Amino acid sequence: MQDIYDELGVKKLIDAAGTYTIVGGSRMSAESLQAMSQAAAHHVLIRDMQAAVHRGIAQLTGNEDAVITAGAIVGVYLCMAGCVSRKFGKALKLISKEDIARSEVIMFRAHRNPYDRGLELLGVKVVELGYPNNIDIVSEEALENAITDRTVGMLYLPSTDGGWVPPGGLGLEKTLAVCKRHDIPVVVDAAAQLPPKKNLWYFTEELGASAVCFSGGKDLKGPQTTGVVLGKKDLLRWVNENNFPNYGIGRMHKVGREELAGIYTAVKQYVAHDEAARLEAAEAMVRGYVEAFGAEDAFHFERAYPNEAGQPLPRAKLVITTAGLTAESTRELLINLDRAVFSMVENGYLYINPYTLTAEEADYILGVFRSINGKEKEQ
Numbered sequence: 001m002q003d004i005y006d007e008l009g010v011k012k013l014i015d016a017a018g019t020y021t022i023v024g025g026s027r028m029s030a031e032s033l034q035a036m037s038q039a040a041a042h043h044v045l046i047r048d049m050q051a052a053v054h055r056g057i058a059q060l061t062g063n064e065d066a067v068i069t070a071g072a073i074v075g076v077y078l079c080m081a082g083c084v085s086r087k088f089g090k091a092l093k094l095i096s097k098e099d100i101a102r103s104e105v106i107m108f109r110a111h112r113n114p115y116d117r118g119l120e121l122l123g124v125k126v127v128e129l130g131y132p133n134n135i136d137i138v139s140e141e142a143l144e145n146a147i148t149d150r151t152v153g154m155l156y157l158p159s160t161d162g163g164w165v166p167p168g169g170l171g172l173e174k175t176l177a178v179c180k181r182h183d184i185p186v187v188v189d190a191a192a193q194l195p196p197k198k199n200l201w202y203f204t205e206e207l208g209a210s211a212v213c214f215s216g217g218k219d220l221k222g223p224q225t226t227g228v229v230l231g232k233k234d235l236l237r238w239v240n241e242n243n244f245p246n247y248g249i250g251r252m253h254k255v256g257r258e259e260l261a262g263i264y265t266a267v268k269q270y271v272a273h274d275e276a277a278r279l280e281a282a283e284a285m286v287r288g289y290v291e292a293f294g295a296e297d298a299f300h301f302e303r304a305y306p307n308e309a310g311q312p313l314p315r316a317k318l319v320i321t322t323a324g325l326t327a328e329s330t331r332e333l334l335i336n337l338d339r340a341v342f343s344m345v346e347n348g349y350l351y352i353n354p355y356t357l358t359a360e361e362a363d364y365i366l367g368v369f370r371s372i373n374g375k376e377k378e379q
């Protein structure tokens, strides 16, 4: 049967890379899609819908408060705007450009990343500390020293073993202790830091960060255009103050009632899902790849752990032992199949990631590798 992609002439892909935005993040569940279509059928007051979804998600995740934003980046942006508002005690639209420009947000240089451009847009001054390596790690004293009466907040990226955040910043617990002494809110960008699902409350409720931002469209499997901000009322009330449908900077970043319904349902399912069973399914998938090939073959797979974002799920790493193939040429071969497979090459190795694959898709890709191996061995 023709589907919308066939009608549009857009090639469908199997995503063996992970929850990358360039291929649509993750797949929503039937329940979440149904919630979205139910939400689309009626009008409601958007503020009522936001309040109910925010309250529901806060309860489900054991947080004081929640705000849904148009992606995790907008979550970070509105959290930092919320830090400015909190300092001045009013909505951002009522604060002068000069006061915003004088406001300081502290970041460790090791944490700078392409997603933090929102700070530039906001117009605050970013105060950078340290270096993105392990030579001279930022000390508590150095952080303490960087805090002034213009500091409004701190943006923090948690580093995970195997993730892409380099060392160089002070650890999160010490950072929180210093900032707490000076009443500086700490906002954690943990967009891709799921699983484990306990991260939904770990940074905020267990460690005491003011807010944490997750991508709705990555492992939460909500609408790709959503972000979930969780945390303390003290900051989140200001995030909401600048959020749509209020006029102001958040008005540019609206989230429809359909997406609000979709992310609510996705979070509900995420909190309830069996994490151990999911991990076991991922391990079984990777084991299938590892056991399929041996020393006599053109390549074999190794179990790699943790995954690309440093999260506790395994991947299958392709180790090529023939001269006829490279990681890049294999990636090309996969993407050019009629039933195309999208994969990523990292540091010279191609990975098959169970994160976003169904069992059927994983079997299909394994079959593709068996046939590549057969052809290589004939030559």
Ligand SMILES: *Cc1c(COP(=O)(O)O)cnc(C)c1O
Pocket: 021, 070, 071, 072, 073, 074, 115, 189, 190, 191, 192, 214, 215, 216, 217, 226, 227
């Ligand atoms: C993916 C990611 C984002 C962006 O999330 P969106 O929901 O796509 O806006 C921000 N920060 C980090 C660290 C990420 O990995």
